Structure formats: C-alpha cells, structure tokens
Amino acid sequence: MLKKVVFRLSCIALTSIALIGCNSDSKSKSISKGISFKKEATLQLKKASNDSVIKTLDIEIADDEYQTQTGLMYRDSMEELQGMLFIFPNEAPRSFYMKNTRIPLDIIYISADSTVVSFQKNAKPFDETSLPSNYPAKFVLEINGGLSDQWGIKVGDKISF
Numbered sequence: 001m002l003k004k005v006v007f008r009l010s011c012i013a014l015t016s017i018a019l020i021g022c023n024s025d026s027k028s029k030s031i032s033k034g035i036s037f038k039k040e041a042t043l044q045l046k047k048a049s050n051d052s053v054i055k056t057l058d059i060e061i062a063d064d065e066y067q068t069q070t071g072l073m074y075r076d077s078m079e080e081l082q083g084m085l086f087i088f089p090n091e092a093p094r095s096f097y098m099k100n101t102r103i104p105l106d107i108i109y110i111s112a113d114s115t116v117v118s119f120q121k122n123a124k125p126f127d128e129t130s131l132p133s134n135y136p137a138k139f140v141l142e143i144n145g146g147l148s149d150q151w152g153i154k155v156g157d158k159i160s161f
Contacts, residue, residue, distance in 0.1 A: 116159070
C-alpha cells in the first residue's frame with residue numbers, strides 16, 4: 001500500500017514539473033512577442049564634413065548588463081526612424097551577434113568622441129557569428145538593415161544625443 005502511495009505521489013510530482021515547464025515556455029514566448037519600442041532619447045546622425053544632420057532618430061538606450069545582453073532580441077519590427085543605442089562604461093573593442101534577433105540590422109560602432117569608426121551592415125537574423133568593431137567603441141547604434149547605406153552614413157560621421 002505504501003509503495004502505491006509513493007508511486008502515485010511521484011507520478012503527480014513529475015506531471016506537475018512537466019506542466020510547469022510547458023507553461024513557462026509558453027509564457028516566455030508570449031512575453032517576448034509583446035516587446036514594444038520605448039523612446040528614451042533622440043539621436044542625430046551628422047555628416048563629418050559639414051555637421052549637417054543626416055537623420056534624427058528616436059532611440060531606446062541600453063546601458064546596463066541586462067539591456068546590453070538583450071538588445072533588440074525578440075522584436076518583430078522596428079520603425080525606420082528608430083534605433084537602439086548601447087552605451088558602455090569605456091571605449092573598447094566590441095562584438096555583437098544576432099542570436100534571437102528577428103530583424104536584419106546595421107550595427108554602427110562609435111568611439112568615445114561620438115565618431116563612427118566601423119559598421120557591420122545587414123546583419124542576418126538569428127546568426128550567432130561574431131560581428132566585431134574594427135576599432136574600439138564606447139557606443140553602438142543598431143538601426144534597420146540597409147539604412148546606413150541608404151542614408152549615406154560613413155566612417156567619420158558623428159552622433160549626438
């Protein structure tokens with residue numbers, strides 16, 4: 001009799017664990033679909049040659065470990081004049097990847113003096129290949145893939161926010 005009770009309790013416990021696991025997966029999927037853009041600042045991209053404004057963007061800011069690790073993951077889209085600016089505590093070589101990122105991005109690496117130093121253009125969704133900066137960067141701006149070419153952004157151009 002005792003063996004039957006222990007067996008039944010074990011079955012109930014295992015079933016509960018399995019159900020909890022299933023529920024947490026479905027919850028994380030539904031939460032991830034609900035991530036929406038939150039404007040936290042405005043950023044201007046400026047031509048180095050004459051300081052003229054190329055574009056003005058609404059940006060989200062990623063400036064802590066969780067935000068910089070998550071970035072634009074799980075987003076289904078981003079408007080043309082939106083982006084995410086990553087702010088790091090120091091200037092150093094940087095590398096990004098596209099794990100769990102659903103939209104193609106241009107990744108723009110920017111030095112501590114706000115100068116564009118390199119690009120990774122049209123980064124492919126879900127690709128976990130390392131996408132490094134060519135030079136140390138303090139800031140990284142992510143915009144929709146293809147826009148840096150469309151807008152004519154070049155190494156040496158500047159940002160202000």
